[in-house]
Amino acid sequence: xxxxxxxxxxxxxxxxxxxxxxxxxxxxxxxxxxxxxxxxxxxxxxxxxxxxxxxxxxxxxxxxxxxxxxxxxxxxxxxxxxxxxxxxxxxxxxxxxxxxxxxxxxxxxxxxxxxxxxxx
Amino acid sequence: xxxxxxxxxxxxxxxxxxxxxxxxxxxxxxxxxxxxxxxxxxxxxxxxxxxxxxxxxxxxxxxxxxxxxxxxxxxxxxxxxxxxxxxxxxxxxxxxxxxxxxxxxxxxxxxxxxxxxxxxxxxxxxxxxxxxxxxxxxxxxxxxxxxxxxxxxxxxxxxxxxxxxxxxxxxxxxxxxxxxxxxxxxxxxxxxxxxxxxxxxxxxxxxxxxxxxxxxxxxxxxxxxxxxxxxxxxxxxxxxxxxxxxxxxxxxxxxxxxxxxxxxxx
Numbered sequence: 001x002x003x004x005x006x007x008x009x010x011x012x013x014x015x016x017x018x019x020x021x022x023x024x025x026x027x028x029x030x031x032x033x034x035x036x037x038x039x040x041x042x043x044x045x046x047x048x049x050x051x052x053x054x055x056x057x058x059x060x061x062x063x064x065x066x067x068x069x070x071x072x073x074x075x076x077x078x079x080x081x082x083x084x085x086x087x088x089x090x091x092x093x094x095x096x097x098x099x100x101x102x103x104x105x106x107x108x109x110x111x112x113x114x115x116x117x118x119x120x
Numbered sequence: 121x122x123x124x125x126x127x128x129x130x131x132x133x134x135x136x137x138x139x140x141x142x143x144x145x146x147x148x149x150x151x152x153x154x155x156x157x158x159x160x161x162x163x164x165x166x167x168x169x170x171x172x173x174x175x176x177x178x179x180x181x182x183x184x185x186x187x188x189x190x191x192x193x194x195x196x197x198x199x200x201x202x203x204x205x206x207x208x209x210x211x212x213x214x215x216x217x218x219x220x221x222x223x224x225x226x227x228x229x230x231x232x233x234x235x236x237x238x239x240x241x242x243x244x245x246x247x248x249x250x251x252x253x254x255x256x257x258x259x260x261x262x263x264x265x266x267x268x269x270x271x272x273x274x275x276x277x278x279x280x281x282x283x284x285x286x287x288x289x290x291x292x293x294x295x296x297x298x299x300x301x302x303x304x305x306x307x308x309x310x311x312x313x314x315x316x317x318x319x320x321x322x323x324x325x326x327x328x329x330x331x332x333x334x335x336x337x338x339x340x341x342x343x344x345x346x347x348x349x350x351x352x353x354x355x356x357x358x359x360x361x362x363x364x365x366x367x368x369x370x371x372x373x374x375x376x377x378x379x380x381x382x383x384x385x386x
Contacts, residue, residue: 014241015143016150026146033138058186063139066239 005101006108007068014068020113027109030067031102034060038098045079045095053091054083060098072101124249126153130176133157134164134183134195135215143240144182153179161190162279165198165206169283172205180211180233180252182245185223186272190279193223193270196230198279200265209259211252215240216366224363225345228356229268231257235362248362257355318378324361327374329354335375339367352376 008023017023037060044052061076075094082090131148135141136159145155156171156178158164168178181199185192192214202208211233216224224235233256234248266276319334329352337346337360345363346356352374364370 014239014243016147016242026143029142030139033142059137062137062238066140066143068239 004070005104011068069105126151129179130154132181136187147242160187161195182213184215193226197270200230201262213248228359231355237366319375321373322376331376334377340369
């Protein structure tokens with residue numbers, strides 16, 4: 001786990017967060033919204049659906065960058081770039097790493113806030 | 121520290137990505153602003169008309185650029201052309217990312233009030249709100265905005281139809297469509313002859329409004345941001361400064377025509 005997985009200090013500064021509860025709320029919202037989006041993206045990749053892969057990768061990238069999940073954002077940028085040349089092996093390879101990157105975000109947050117539980 | 125008071129005021133936040141929209145809304149609601157959320161330009165226009173009908177006064181629109189079916193450009197154009205009850209001078213702040221630079225020329229022609237980068241930050245958002253409040257553009261006539269094309273979006277006439285507002289806005293004639301880089305073209309012939317020998321390179325900081333680009337202003341990857349022959353407004357110059365903050369690799373110098381008396385005082 002590094003700040004590349006989730007840069008909490010940057011998030012606190014950018015989003016004007018004041019305490020652990022604020023961080024929990026914001027990252028919790030991200031985790032809640034990102035999981036189904038990444039699942040949709042992986043489904044699109046599995047069927048080599050170019051339009052939906054592009055749509056979900058772009059949307060997920062925006063969210064990942066907004067929350068400061070650098071590693072996850074890098075995978076999504078790589079997917080978008082590889083789409084331009086229809087490099088599906090690269091897209092599939094990056095796609096396989098998405099959920100573990102998301103898990104690292106959660107783990108980083110859990111380390112930062114003991115007993116963290118995503119917002120219901 | 122913030123010069124813009126947002127408490128109790130209504131802001132329209134438009135983004136098809138839930139977390140990005142949430143992030144902006146949170147920065148505003150933290151200071152007790154009121155939010156009208158929308159997921160694209162069409163839903164934003166509808167929500168704004170409803171809000172205005174209910175007597176709510178909207179302070180500003182903060183919108184993403186790339187959305188379907190109606191993107192941020194068409195939303196901006198709809199506002200500048202004039203929907204019933206929505207002031208044409210409504211401040212519009214637009215998110216942009218490096219890959220969106222091919223659309224920002226149209227946004228500048230439509231007098232967007234500010235560009236801000238994603239991911240959003242408190243500082244950038246409130247600076248943009250401040251700029252929008254204290255440095256408004258010199259707005260053009262509705263017909264001038266009507267001519268600006270908005271690539272990648274459902275168009276204004278379709279939006280009007282879908283919202284059941286037929287007749288509220290005059291339909292656009294086909295011949296009125298011009299490319300953004302061709303706004304305010306100079307007379308051909310004489311100007312073309314002088315173009316090569318009467319241009320100079322000027323920085324974005326010191327360039328004055330009214331100057332006319334003698335070459336395209338492009339991003340490092342070759343996308344045209346403002347085309348040759350564009351007459352620079354104060355707002356365009358300020359927006360180019362925004363873009364250079366977002367991407368410092370953008371050129372800081374412009375090629376402009378040497379001022380000619382008849383054109384430079386516009």
